Amino acid sequence: MSPEINDATFVTLDKVSLVYQQAETSTLAVEDLSLSIKKGEFVAVVGPSGCGKSTLMKIVTGLINCSAGGVTIGGKPVKGPTQGVGMAFQNSTLLPWRSTLDNVMLPLEIVEPHKRQLRRERDRYEARAMNLLRTVGLHEFADKFPWQLSGGMQQRANVCRAIIHEPSLLMLDEPFGALDAFTREELWGVMQKLWMERRFTAILITHDLREAVFLADRVFVMSKRPGRIVYEREVDIPRPRTLDTTFEPHFGEIVHELRERIVEVKHS
Template structure:
């Protein structure tokens, strides 16, 4: 059975579940450097509830990207542990969606087929891919229209702009209804106008799927706009030095960026960013 796409207006069972989905338990990271081990991440302990959207901000080199790789299980935490539903993550999780700064769409597939890629690989979709293809195409089209790409289904990646490619990449990350969405500076390469537009679209997509969102970003406004919680990391060896809970109502709008409340959150976070 295909899960129905969640209606953002109705209460959702996933969001009522308050037990943490992900727990970071004294997670650390070190790298060999000139003959000795250099500590990158000192210690991170936190937990993330289902359908919570969190951001990690901090200076470059503080191990933000490593956190995503550890959560996804692509490179499990070498020190301490991250638990998913109480289970230690030591191999790649299967129900995650990932988007990077580089949208990495497959050049030989058009937009629609790029978005549908996960359905050909992830169960239970893979099993019924051929029988229910029509339905899956509609799912993909539905997501594409959320990001206003409905008229670009047949286009190939080279025919799309950078922002459009990134939107398609987000749809691909979410089509299989993952429980965790991992975003590694997804809008870092886009211009300021496109970026803000992407925030609202990402929010719209995320509110449909209601999964855990983990965003790595350099852009503090982006973090405030999208997150329920923003974690500020210190320079290397890093740890969480500040946590800000963002209590703005959803769906958030770009006008909110001008509000005192928004700027209050922004300056709180800004104050804790250290430059090395």
């Protein structure tokens, strides 16, 4: 693992369970799920569909409260929606009435201390957003509206919006799931670049094993419902990883190993 990573644990989930109450029936979505993530680490969670991956994301961010167990971020227990966490979903949820630049700047209008400073230092913040857009190759489209962008561009803007306020935690829920294979692989590179520059802690929820291995330091495999972590795999491939890396035998081995686990889980 790269030496920059601080060993302090940043996110912990301790024997978390969640029961969905829907009318008469109650479903156990997640049971006894424990994991811990270090500061600045990029982890991926994979698993069969319907295993509660997205539920996990909502639990970590405090959007839903777990029925049992506890979640901490930076040592503090999570009780309500955690503040200042960046999120990106499969559907890019950009606001159609705002230009790309204004969309990216949305979190700055909400998160303190930027919210207070934004009006006075608009130029500085705008430059910062433009810089970020340049990193992902979108600076020429800053004035365009989301519906004038391609799916891949929208997703780049979406990722920019998720990290503009420099959150300590970034949650990615299949952010590249709706893109074509070429665009998706291109964005893996963009994502890795952003992470290597900024070293935020990131949790990537995905069903694409190659994506997980490409981006993550560690990959967790979830069981089918009720979801829990059944396997954990360190990805000991040096960064920056490139698309050529994905054709190396070691990369393939890890992907195969994970795939076998998922198949096992499916048929258990």
